[in-house]
Amino acid sequence: MSKLFSLLELIRLADSLPRSVEQLIATSPSSTIGLPLLVGPNDTQIGIIRPSILEHISQYGTVFQIGPTAVRLNPDLDTPQARTDAVEAVLRQLQTVDDPELVCLKGWRNERYDVHGDRKKEEGILMELERAAAGVLGVRSYGCHMNGYQRDPQTGEMKMWIARRSKTKQTYPGMLDNLVGGGLAAGVDPLSNIIKECWEEAGLDGAMVAKNIVNVGAVTFYLVNEERGWIPTTEYVYDLDVGNSFMPKAVDGEVQGFQLLNVDELKEHLYSGEFTPEAGLVVIDFLIRHGFVTAMNEPDYIDILSGMHRELVSPGPQYGL
Amino acid sequence: MSKLFSLLELIRLADSLPRSVEQLIATSPSSTIGLPLLVGPNDTQIGIIRPSILEHISQYGTVFQIGPTAVRLNPDLDTPQARTDAVEAVLRQLQTVDDPELVCLKGWRNERYDVHGDRKKEEGILMELERAAAGVLGVRSYGCHMNGYQRDPQTGEMKMWIARRSKTKQTYPGMLDNLVGGGLAAGVDPLSNIIKECWEEAGLDGAMVAKNIVNVGAVTFYLVNEERGWIPTTEYVYDLDVGNSFMPKAVDGEVQGFQLLNVDELKEHLYSGEFTPEAGLVVIDFLIRHGFVTAMNEPDYIDILSGMHRELVSPGPQYGL
Structure with a gap:
């Protein structure tokens, strides 16, 4: 053979994500390496915002709050439905942007994944996310x-x-x-x-x-x-x-x-x-x-x-x- | 049930070794957290020397060379047999020391594990190690x-x-x-x-x-x-x-x-x-x-x-x- x-x-x-990159984002997050994406009152990490994506979402400050060591979903979005709708609205906008880093959004499916919270904190489902968008936000x-x-x-x-x-x-x-x-x-x-x-x-x-x-x-x-x-x-x-x-x-x-x-x-x-x-x-x-x-x-x-x-x-x- | x-x-x-501890030893090794144990001309990591063990092996400088970010087996020990013998001699000494951190050596078996080198560098077997001692040196x-x-x-x-x-x-x-x-x-x-x-x-x-x-x-x-x-x-x-x-x-x-x-x-x-x-x-x-x-x-x-x-x-x- x-x-x-x-x-x-x-x-x-x-x-194919090197473990060293994931370790760096965990131990020394920065806008040049990547930032954890945190959601909910317990700052549960649901994804990773890589530098090429940070640039795009920085224009949507009412949804994504960019700090030095993390990106937080606006805490005013305090229900799963509110989070789902707000994030989806941003992603629909990004669909029209011509950047190879966003190409996965062209395959919008109108099917969503559950985004799970921390069971120990009884968070349940934190939100839902369009399947084609998981790869933009590094969501499971x-x-x-x-x-x-x-x-x-x-x-x-x-x-x-x-x-x-x-x-x-x-x-x-x-x-x-x-x-x-x-x-x-x-x-x-x-x-x-x-x-x-x-x-x-x-x-x-x-x-x-x-x-x-x-x-x-x-x-x-x-x-x-x-x-x-x-x-x-x-x-x-x-x-x-x-x-x-x-x-x-x-x-x-x-x-x-x-x-x-x-x-x-x-x-x-x-x-x-x-x-x-x-x-x-x-x-x-x-x-x-x-x-x-x-x-x-x-x-x-x-x-x-x-x-x-x-x-x-x-x-x-x-x-x- | x-x-x-x-x-x-x-x-x-x-x-039961927290991944955060292993990450720290990988990214910021120190004598207070733990040091990688390196062997051979390519500094291949074969184990971890934790602080409580460092203290004991520091007395055997002709075998274990303790640096700020790693412990190296003396490079003059340049054959598997020489490494096996030198390390075993130290461990036999440590067997007589009364410290709970060394208690596993009481169960000396006269059976050894292979300690494997890096295949990409064609290292083969770097040395052998008494089975009861693997837990002292953090060896696989x-x-x-x-x-x-x-x-x-x-x-x-x-x-x-x-x-x-x-x-x-x-x-x-x-x-x-x-x-x-x-x-x-x-x-x-x-x-x-x-x-x-x-x-x-x-x-x-x-x-x-x-x-x-x-x-x-x-x-x-x-x-x-x-x-x-x-x-x-x-x-x-x-x-x-x-x-x-x-x-x-x-x-x-x-x-x-x-x-x-x-x-x-x-x-x-x-x-x-x-x-x-x-x-x-x-x-x-x-x-x-x-x-x-x-x-x-x-x-x-x-x-x-x-x-x-x-x-x-x-x-x-x-x-x-």
Whole structure:
């Protein structure tokens, strides 16, 4: 196999905010390095304002209050709704600005993420944020991905269904993806979300999925990407044995087609860099959990595992309370 | 169930060096916070010298050269053997010193860990270090743990074999442990190690184990513990379906006995804090990978996953090259 990328290089491409930069912003925040974005009465950090963004939001002082060591959302915005509306109004303005740092706003989705507060302080949901804008403010984004696999009844060989994204998708056109995956919209929990996506994206029956799908972990990483911005990302990971008679159908035009790949083929497509960053990590995690990538055949085993489980600074969601 | 500890609290008890302390030592090392321990021509960091240890090693200037921002092993010690011997001689002296910070040296094992260099600089093994001394110098320690489980052929219910450590074990007497587990001695690879331990600790046949055992990941954490010192720890994790007829036998007096526990019982023993830190994390990792602890029933799901895959600063081992 020719290797354009090692597995660890794929991790570093996804988890691409250097930890030293994050440490500097934590210990010596400044307008030239980056400032934490704080919200609510407890100054909970929900994001990072990098220098190129600071410039743009500095014109909206009634919403963003820029101090020497932090940017605060105006405390007069004291309800989730007020924060959501005020921030969205600014971002709508910035959408019209011609700056490559704001290009992710061109892909406005009219879908929002929850922005979570500190559970110990019982903050609940602090606000909601347009998905395309998470990368502008360095706010955590969430999704669910499912590895849809089967085992050959004779040989036991594992094969995984992989989708190729449509050439017209706004993010990662033409790249390889998991059979099912998608962002986690505000107010939706991961399990409901993946069951819904399984139906919409692969025609998998909800009752069958609910019975057999297994939540097997999550990958977390801090993506820095020219098109998408700065995005601390969490992907909840699910495995589903879809059985040998299952055939996926491209229903919504978001996918060009599907392929059923064995382990060597999965590795080959990883090494050639064909997967989206998210799906690449989810597939690597699968190959590790199922013993196909091991300490004995992968020199970067330990660094891969810590690289795709990065600790993220801002509070995340908490279900099962 | 009564809960003395949440799962996240167990993670924090194992991964107990605050990241802020590690950051401070990285960015502003000093004799009052801690100093990196550097070895070899490239000043590769292999450990941390905390203030209480600095005092003791300062008397051995021909081995440890203490500077304002780092402790260096004397560069005249320019072979792995020379380093191993010189450091061991100092530690043997410190064994006789009456200071609780050095108590871990009382458990001298005459077994060593490899201390790994930087692969990019082709350093190989920089030296070896007595296992009981890793916690004195903050040097990485390694082990392998195996989840030995079975599934009820009728109901499919998963149960796991758990060992209770002998009351006379030097570390964690009387606590619960995985069916098989042990330190990774210098020169041994994880797979050979776990196969050997499976035979020695549970009487599991080597050929059967080699065929069926699955390397499913690793957990990494930075343990700070009164008895054991400061230990950046890596445990390679294995799963083995031991089948329904298997009965473990305590062979070497290191174990009082074994119990076969279902998921609720495993959780109960976790919540009551009965597992060793290492085994606790390995069992939590198992419960997550197999879908028993999920995003929907565990509020700290994401923090647990990142907490048990901590990035460790010093270079680690690399197999499969």
